[in-house]
Amino acid sequence: xxxxxxxxxxxxxxxxxxxxxxxxxxxxxxHDSSVYTQPAAPKAAAPKAPDVQxxxxxxxxxxxxCGPGWFWRDGWRGLSCYxx
Amino acid sequence: MKSPTMAVGSLAAAAALxxxxxxxxLGSAAAQPDYSRLPVDPNVITDSLAYxxxxxxxxxNGQPGVSAVYNHRDGSRQITSTILILPxxxxxxxxxxxxxxxxxxxxxxxxxxxxxxxAGGEMVSGxxxxxxxxxxxxxFTQGNAAATIQFxxxxxxxxxxxxxxxxxxKQDTAIKDWQA
Numbered sequence: 001x002x003x004x005x006x007x008x009x010x011x012x013x014x015x016x017x018x019x020x021x022x023x024x025x026x027x028x029x030x031h032d033s034s035v036y037t038q039p040a041a042p043k044a045a046a047p048k049a050p051d052v053q054x055x056x057x058x059x060x061x062x063x064x065x066c067g068p069g070w071f072w073r074d075g076w077r078g079l080s081c082y083x084x
Numbered sequence: 085m086k087s088p089t090m091a092v093g094s095l096a097a098a099a100a101l102x103x104x105x106x107x108x109x110l111g112s113a114a115a116q117p118d119y120s121r122l123p124v125d126p127n128v129i130t131d132s133l134a135y136x137x138x139x140x141x142x143x144x145n146g147q148p149g150v151s152a153v154y155n156h157r158d159g160s161r162q163i164t165s166t167i168l169i170l171p172x173x174x175x176x177x178x179x180x181x182x183x184x185x186x187x188x189x190x191x192x193x194x195x196x197x198x199x200x201x202x203a204g205g206e207m208v209s210g211x212x213x214x215x216x217x218x219x220x221x222x223x224f225t226q227g228n229a230a231a232t233i234q235f236x237x238x239x240x241x242x243x244x245x246x247x248x249x250x251x252x253x254k255q256d257t258a259i260k261d262w263q264a
Contacts, residue, residue: 074158076237076247078127078134 116142119150122262123165124255126154129247135163144168147179149229161237165255168230173203179230180204180223187221187232189213194221201252202226202259209242218242222252226259 066072066081075082120140127135135154144151149168156162166183170176187208188194194210202224209220220235220243233252235243 074134074156075241076156076161076235076243077129078131080131 117148117169119143119148119167119169122150122167122258123152124251124258126163126251128254129250133157160241161235161243163251164232164234164236166232166234167255167259170228170230172228173225176225176228176230177204180225180232183221183223183230183232184208187223187234190234191219191221194219199224199249199252201249202231202256205252207245207248209245211239212236215239220248222248224252224256226256227263229259229263231255231259 069084070081071084072079073082119142123140125135125137127133135156138153138155140150140152142150144166147168148170149166151164151166154163154165168176168179170179184196184206190212191208191210192213192215194208196206196208199205199207199222201222203226205222205224207220207222209218211217212219216239218235218237218239218241222231222233222235224231231252233248233255235248237243
């Protein structure tokens with residue numbers, strides 16, 4: 001009887017860590033059904049107005065010194081810079 | 085080489101011609117005031133070559149004064165200046181009212197608005213009745229003179245208001261200088 005008790009104790013010592021390990025493994029089960037709150041995705045920033053540099057009417061940087069937004073043509077004041 | 089006698093003769097003939105022309109000129113100037121230099125050429129406010137002037141018409145429609153037409157070199161714009169010289173300011177105002185009535189028929193849906201030109205300056209802009217041209221008419225008086233400046237141009241390129249006022253003010257100054 002005493003031997004049986006010892007044997008049982010030894011068996012428990014061997015099986016014990018294995019059982020514990022299995023429990024730990026169970027905690028890492030990928031089939032976990034717990035519901036987790038998904039952190040909110042960061043809000044997308046409102047689109048910023050494009051930084052546009054106004055060019056002259058034909059997409060250049062201004063002819064004959066007219067500058068952006070002005071166009072060189074023959075108009076009421078003759079050959080001169082006129083707004084686009 | 086010319087002989088001295090021929091040279092003196094030519095000089096005398098030239099002098100006689102000059103005196104004759106001068107006397108004739110003075111005589112006609114006394115009989116009829118010369119309004120031909122009254123209209124202001126729009127080239128004074130442009131690149132100086134934009135407009136070609138037609139010979140001024142003196143006493144248009146039998147009224148004392150002058151009318152001049154300036155055509156833009158690209159053929160798409162025209163400025164017509166008419167200055168009438170009346171006996172007094174009241175007559176000039178009456179003539180101006182007549183011009184405005186005419187302008188109302190030439191500018192479809194035009195809304196008259198004040199213009200800082202002369203006395204009672206007024207401007208009306210719009211389209212020609214057939215819709216093929218932009219039309220702006222500036223009218224004002226200066227003393228006994230009644231002035232009308234009409235700007236005809238492309239339908240989508242009416243005469244800029246600043247140009248209309250600038251030319252009108254120069255015309256007003258020219259009339260005042262002429263009256264002085």
